[in-house]
Amino acid sequence: MIFVVRFTYLFFSAVLSIACSSTQGGPIESVNELREFQGLQLAPLVSADQCRESLALSRPVSSAAIDSSNIKILNWNIKKGEEQGWALDLQRLSKGTSLVLLQEAAFSMDLPTHVEKTPFAAFSPGYINKDDITGVVTFSEVRPVQHCRLGAVEPWLGTPKSTNVTRYALSNTEHELMVVNIHAVNFSFGLLSYHAQLNEIADLLSDHQGPVIVSGDLNTWRRGRQQALLTSMQSLGLQTVKFANDLRKTVFGMPLDHIFTRGLSVEEAVVFDVSSSDHNPMTVSFALSQ
Structure with a gap:
C-alpha cells in the first residue's frame, strides 16, 4: 500500500511538473542571457573538479567579513512567488540576517528589492x-570571496537543478565560511542521481578547512533519500540542525528541507508557519565554535 501511495504521488507530481515546464529548456549558458541578470552575481556552470580548483586558488583577503559571533541565515523554498504574501514574509524574515538562501527563486520576482540589508546576490x-x-x-x-555553481538534471523530466557554492570571509578567524545552497533532484526511482549530487558536494567540503553550512530543499520524501543524505553529511562531520518547533514541509512524514553545519554552534533555530509558499522558512543563528 505504501508503495502504491508513493508511486501515485510521484506519477501525478511528474505529470504536473511536465505540464508546468513544457516550455523549459536547459541551463542558461549564453553570455547575453546572463547579462540580463543585472545586480546578480553569476558564476559559470562547472564540474565539481573545476569548482574545487577555483575554490583552492589564492585570492586577496576580503576587508568585509561576516561577524563570526552572529551568523544568522534564512532558508526558504519560495515557490517562484506564486503564493500571495511572499514579499512581506521575505522582508520580515530577512531582517538582521547575514545570509538568505532561497530555492525556486524566479528572476521576475525582483528579489533584491525584498531582501533586507543583504545586497550581494549569488544566483545559480x-x-x-x-x-x-x-x-x-x-x-x-x-x-562572497568566491562563487561557483554545480548542475544536475532531473532523471525523469530532463530539467536542470542548480547548486550554489559560495565562500565568505569571517571576523576573528583566518578561516572562511563555505555555504552550499542546494535544490536536490526529485523525481527518480533509484538513488543514483541523488547520490551523484551529494557526492559532488562531499568532494568540495572534504577539502575545506573552515566552517560549513549546507542548506536547502533536499527532497527527502522517502527513507532511502533521507538516509543517503544523513550518511553523506555525517561522513563529512556535519551535524543536523534540529528545530524544537519542527514545522518543516513533510511528505510521507519526512521533512524536505534541511540545514547542516560544521565548525559552528547553533544559538537558535526556528521554523515559521506561512501560507506564502508550500514550504515553511527556517532561520538559524550560528556562532563560530571555540
Whole structure:
C-alpha cells in the first residue's frame, strides 16, 4: 500500500511538473542571457573538479567579513512567488540576517528589492522558459570571496537543478565560511542521481578547512533519500540542525528541507508557519565554535 501511495504521488507530481515546464529548456549558458541578470552575481556552470580548483586558488583577503559571533541565515523554498504574501514574509524574515538562501527563486520576482540589508546576490540559474528564469540564490551582507555553481538534471523530466557554492570571509578567524545552497533532484526511482549530487558536494567540503553550512530543499520524501543524505553529511562531520518547533514541509512524514553545519554552534533555530509558499522558512543563528 505504501508503495502504491508513493508511486501515485510521484506519477501525478511528474505529470504536473511536465505540464508546468513544457516550455523549459536547459541551463542558461549564453553570455547575453546572463547579462540580463543585472545586480546578480553569476558564476559559470562547472564540474565539481573545476569548482574545487577555483575554490583552492589564492585570492586577496576580503576587508568585509561576516561577524563570526552572529551568523544568522534564512532558508526558504519560495515557490517562484506564486503564493500571495511572499514579499512581506521575505522582508520580515530577512531582517538582521547575514545570509538568505532561497530555492525556486524566479528572476521576475525582483528579489533584491525584498531582501533586507543583504545586497550581494549569488544566483545559480536552472530552469528557463519564455517568460522567466528560476534557480537558487544566496543573498549575503558581504560580497562572497568566491562563487561557483554545480548542475544536475532531473532523471525523469530532463530539467536542470542548480547548486550554489559560495565562500565568505569571517571576523576573528583566518578561516572562511563555505555555504552550499542546494535544490536536490526529485523525481527518480533509484538513488543514483541523488547520490551523484551529494557526492559532488562531499568532494568540495572534504577539502575545506573552515566552517560549513549546507542548506536547502533536499527532497527527502522517502527513507532511502533521507538516509543517503544523513550518511553523506555525517561522513563529512556535519551535524543536523534540529528545530524544537519542527514545522518543516513533510511528505510521507519526512521533512524536505534541511540545514547542516560544521565548525559552528547553533544559538537558535526556528521554523515559521506561512501560507506564502508550500514550504515553511527556517532561520538559524550560528556562532563560530571555540
